[in-house]
Amino acid sequence: MNEQKNFGETIIVTANGVHIRAKSAGQQNYIDTMRRHVVTFGVGAAGTGKTFLAVAMAAYYLRIKEVRKIILTRPAVEAGERLGFLPGDMQEKVDPYLRPLYDALKEVWGFDLYQKFFNRGVIEIAPLAYMRGRTLSDAFIILDEAQNTTSKQMKMFLTRLGFGSRMVITGDLSQIDLPRGMTSGLAEAVEILNNVRGVGIAELSSADVVRHEVVSRIVEAYDRHEYDS
Numbered sequence: 001m002n003e004q005k006n007f008g009e010t011i012i013v014t015a016n017g018v019h020i021r022a023k024s025a026g027q028q029n030y031i032d033t034m035r036r037h038v039v040t041f042g043v044g045a046a047g048t049g050k051t052f053l054a055v056a057m058a059a060y061y062l063r064i065k066e067v068r069k070i071i072l073t074r075p076a077v078e079a080g081e082r083l084g085f086l087p088g089d090m091q092e093k094v095d096p097y098l099r100p101l102y103d104a105l106k107e108v109w110g111f112d113l114y115q116k117f118f119n120r121g122v123i124e125i126a127p128l129a130y131m132r133g134r135t136l137s138d139a140f141i142i143l144d145e146a147q148n149t150t151s152k153q154m155k156m157f158l159t160r161l162g163f164g165s166r167m168v169i170t171g172d173l174s175q176i177d178l179p180r181g182m183t184s185g186l187a188e189a190v191e192i193l194n195n196v197r198g199v200g201i202a203e204l205s206s207a208d209v210v211r212h213e214v215v216s217r218i219v220e221a222y223d224r225h226e227y228d229s
Helices: 025-036 050-063 090-109 111-120 151-158 185-192 213-228
Strands: 007-013 019-022 039-043 069-073 123-125 139-143 166-171 199-203
Touching (some): 007 025, 007 050, 019 050, 025 039, 025 199, 039 050, 039 185, 050 090, 090 111, 090 123, 111 123, 151 166, 151 185, 166 185
Parallel strands (some): 039 166, 039 199, 069 123, 069 139, 139 166
Antiparallel strands (some): 007 019
């Protein structure tokens, strides 16, 4: 079982009075990276807190009025599904893909405040394809499940950055659902942008898993299997 400690200061206090802060050295490095850089890549396995901490930071920057809105997006390629083949309007199509981001915001703010911000347009949720041609200013932008972006999609997304904005790109390179032989935009971006000023890369490992202890064991077992094969 991972020993969970609190590192650093509180990012934000949830509607239920829970203080959100790092629970591992890797998470603290991730938070520090988000604070120091305009664009941050958070790369790690399930349960490492990469998405939740990004959402908590977005809520924090909105609270201190450094940004005016939060934009959430994800590539709509998972388990072979594409938005065009799913039923319903755009919001209904996007909802299943962005559910973890919704849930994280509701956990931070509570349902009522979340709904208030959503109705006012403070929270914007859209599939990655709808970002093309836009400039995203004064916003905290989170691209989740970025391992499923193509090279072109990732470049398109990163070049949407406008003045007064921050971007956090999260993903798990062991969970790529792209067609075989296609390069992950996340993997490529981490390699290309490693030494670009203003861009930070934080890698999270099984030591940073803060879900159930069994999740950490599962991640470690898969890591060993991939290393051996």
